[in-house]
Amino acid sequence: MKVGVVKELKIGEHRVGLIPTFIASLVAQGHEILVEKNAGIGSGFADDEYRNAGAKVISNADEIWQKSEMIVKVKEPIKTEYSLIQPGQILFTYLHLAPNVELTELLLKSRAICIAYETVTDDHGGLPLLAPMSAIAGRMSIFVATNLLQKHFGGSGILPCGVAGVPPSKILILGGGTVGSNAAFIAHGIGADVIVFDNRPSVLSRISEHFNGHVKTAFSTQDNIAKHIGDADIVIGATLIAGASTPKLISNAMLKDMKPGTVLVDVAIDQGGCFETSRPTTHEAPYYDISGITHYCVTNMPGAYARTATVSLNNATYPFVEKLANMGCQRALAEDKNLRNGLNICDGEITNEAVANSQKRNCH
Secondary structure (H helix, E strand, O other): OOOEEEEOOOOOOOOOOOOOOHHHHHHHOOOOOEOOOOOHHHHHHHHHHHHHOEEEEEOHHHHHHHHHEEEEOOOOOOOOHHHHEEEEOEEEEOOOOOOOOHHHHHHHOOOOOOEEEHOOOOOOOOOOOOOOOOOHHHHHHHHHHOOOOOHHOOOOOOOOEOOEOOOOOOEEEEEOOOHHHHHHHHHHHHEEEEEEEHHHHHHHHHHHHHHHOOEEEEEEOHHHHHHHHHHEEEEEEEEOOOOOOOOOOOOOOOOOOOOOOOOEEEHHHHHHOOEOOOOOEEOOEEEEEEEEEEEOOOOOHHHHHHHHHHHHHHHHHHHHHHHHHHOOOOHHHOOOOOOOOOEEEOEEEOOOOHHHHHHHOOOO
């Protein structure tokens, strides 16, 4: 199979779809790999490493899109790439279609085979291609939020870990999945006062046991959240419903109950966000203020730690890339139900129920 790897064009995105070590494996199995010049440079992989792995390095991205049977990316195509997607071409990347009607329409018209990392499952119902990036984003969310508490960023000026005689910050984490658990790991590690909210008793039990009760837990209801936001310094939005739009857990009206300088980090912004006042931001302009509350809503957070994120993502995605290349799309999807769950759009039809429901469309 001809597999293409193009340079990511999303603002602030430095990750790359395939790294040289896995390309060498594909080449050894008889596949032809086309890599755009400088595609891996942001993650620390030079063109010569790709050449040494057996890839053909090509300057023209259009040529790669035209010649490749499968495109392996990191983030969804942007507008300048829309016209390059070929009918019948496999597009394997993060898509986050639920809140993105424009991209959904384009992919339907393209008649491409669109497999989204974020809805591929494992045998236990987990999301193995989302998990590594969720872990990074969860840990990063605390670093970002503690930085934004500094006064010159408009924060409250509270040192998150506290010092002798001065209590630490209070951090609320909305969701106890991979993002929330990793956020709690860092928040607890710096000595913050942490509460994790979730509506699954098993998740709350797991977190309580893992941290030996040092991280508090609460059942996630609007009333419970409202009781705690008044004295919170940081709120992390870490809720996810696979493939679907994220529920809004903090309304615009609730901002008035928060302390000035409180920081909201919406890790779920790719799926629409946990906060009613959230809107997508970039690494270049990552935060904004509404009613004295700082919002950080960067849509590709792990891209800031591109080397770690790229290697971690490739470790998870490569087995599926290899299966698609070796078996072909039809057989791979037929034989692997977990990969099949990643199929969001195929030949002009939506094939993922959560995406269809979020956009009030039919699912085929």
